[in-house]
Amino acid sequence: MITSSDYTSAQKRAGKELLPIEKFKERFLACNAPYIIVEAETGSGKSTMVPWWLFEQGNRVLVTEPLIESVVGTSEFVAGMMGVDLGTTVGYRTAAEKRDSKDTQILYVTDGLALVRALAGHNHFDVLVIDELHQWTTNQSTLEAWAWSLLQAGEAPFKRIVVLSATLDSAGLSRKRGNAPVFKIPGRQFKIVDRARGESIEADIRQLVRKGYDVLCFQPTQMAIEKCLEELQGLNAELIPFHGRLTREEKDLAYVTTYARPKVIVSTNALETGRTVQPNKNRRLAVIDSGLERRNELNNGIEGSFIRAISIAQEKQRRGRTGRVGEGLFISHCPESNRDAYPVPEMLRTQLSSTILRLAIAGFDASDLPFFHELSEEALEEGKRSLIALGAFDTNRNVTDMGRRIARLPVDVHIGRMVMEAERLGVVGDILKIAACMTVGGIRDNTGRWQRFTGETMSDALAERDVFNAISRRGYIFDFEHLGVFGKAFQQASYLLEKLDSACWNLGIKTRSSGNRLAIARALCAGMVDHLYKVGKDGEYSNPENPLMRALHHKSVLRRLPARPDWVIGQPLDLELVNKQDKKQTHHLLTMVTSINPSLLIEAAPHMVASSRRNYRFDGSRQKVRCEHVLLFNGHELECEEIEVDCELDQEGRRVWNEEMQARISRQKELAWKSFRLINRDRPVAVRGLEALPTLPEPKVFDRKSNALAYPALRIQSKAWVITWFKSSQEAAEQNSRALDAKAVLDVQEALRRAACVPQEPQTTTKTAKKPRSNKSNKRSRRARVGQTATAETPMESKLMALAAAFSKR
Structure with a gap:
């Protein structure tokens, strides 16, 4: 093994230019600050030399990178510089593979793996180096904030934190990290010519190849890469795609420098950082930038994949991929001029459930960590609600035993919850395969050739399991494409399945x-309690939390069914694509869909079940208040039935009952008053002086036949009213020195009591004492005035009118 000084001397003897960062070696090693910021341009050597220097000071160094390509490529390069075999002094680890040993002193890892190791207390390193921090992935942000908080408290597992970046807001970060020292280092750059863009990206590539350039082109998606390469067919050049779905061997083709023809590499942002792409011998490298990237963002609580313009800092980073070993050329095709200076941190545009859970287990509340970018209370609250729904938090937001077990699985919390439920139901083996496929985004490709391996029509998750089993039984496979499977995804899923098996073994x-379909469906429901969807009129699905209609993904096996199932669970996805007219279109989709009975969700998450009552009404035929009783699951209406309401227990039912009774009392009072006015239209002035009825008591029984409130309390009240009236009449009689016949009083009381209970105009043709009315026109006029037609008099009515006439004659 050689030292960094030996390496530098060898470079000098060979006449090679030193890396720009080597001029800062003494100053850097003399700095004893616990937090150091190195802002170094691309090509300066920061990712290779800084860990080497720290190692030579006697430290074990843990270096985190945001991309797998950077982890593998940089570790290989550093091992070569130091003259050691990869996996000894220098090694690497990713979620899918590892190459290290107990003797490894410089370990390159993905930032997610570093976070898990640190929070789990497995750290055995002295210095934490966070490379490419300008990307601010969720794992980078969490790891940096967690390490800094412990460093301040004197409890950090690391002696020092060093952050590296080419385009970092170093001044802002320094202010928030105790005025940490900043080393600004220029890059090793040859002249880079910025040229105006041509008619299209493909036209620019063709022109540059003819001029002798190798070309590195950045496109936002795999689909855009394939479209670009298809347009370039026939070009005399090596056409090399570079994206996450490719195998390691396929990716290594981009780094070959011995092609006889020019090479054209069309890549996603995977080559934006990390290992340098060098041109063929005697050629120059040109970079053509579409100015776009695909990134995940939250939209109304749904995580989607959108095509967005890159920030100015990212464009600077892509531009710096050329001009490292010779003169370069840069062409930008970015469609937007008004862009952010720095990229939006991942934590501000993705879900935080897994991060919140892991921090809580480590004893930290995500709300209290000193993140460089402040998190919104709404995002934190949404993450905690999701953990409560999954059973990882209790209602007091403390971590449950299930939550602790879920956090030990190398998958998202939703998928981890499925595994916990599968353990109870005895279907862990099937769920682990489904979990592995879901974590890598599915192994089925868009060709549909995979359909021969499954007859599934009710569940995409079970279809993934069937295809995975079929491919696994075939042994080693050279060509995945003809099987309809993404080769890289299948390999990742296989490796993840091994890790899940190991994690489950550690958890006991x-x-x-058992392979039971119903049990598998129940386990799937446990992890998707907040992803229940109901079919709409057009065969699309909606969720109450996000009423946006969603279509089944074109790969979904449920599309084989003649009719869409009423209820499904699935993963929502907003996917933005560019059509043939180069216009963006956002597709609102459901992936990994399974048709279910909602009762399965009630079993899996009874704490999310609620009921409510609505549409209260009074049922006159049954003399009861009735309402609709609704069963809800996470806002979804599952059942609705009409029930009778116990008004003693239901406040709303009591209110409806009281309103109905008061309305009936009001109607009866009006009828009684009309009866009073009708019966007494010919009475003495003293009787006409009464202006209102006495107050009626609360109702007890309503007589529908007579349409009146007929019960003793009212009769007593009516009797009091009659007696009151007769007292007034008696006073009038005594003023005229006439005696009142007691028997007549009783008869009139009986008649008025009946009239009060059954309002009815007494029809008569008897002349009154005040003014005789004998002609027919007067009779018609009076009938029109009271709204009744003349009918035959009853005996009681005749007696009543006779007594009234007797009073008037006195």
């Missing part, structure tokens, strides 16, 4: 499976 979970 048996991985056997």
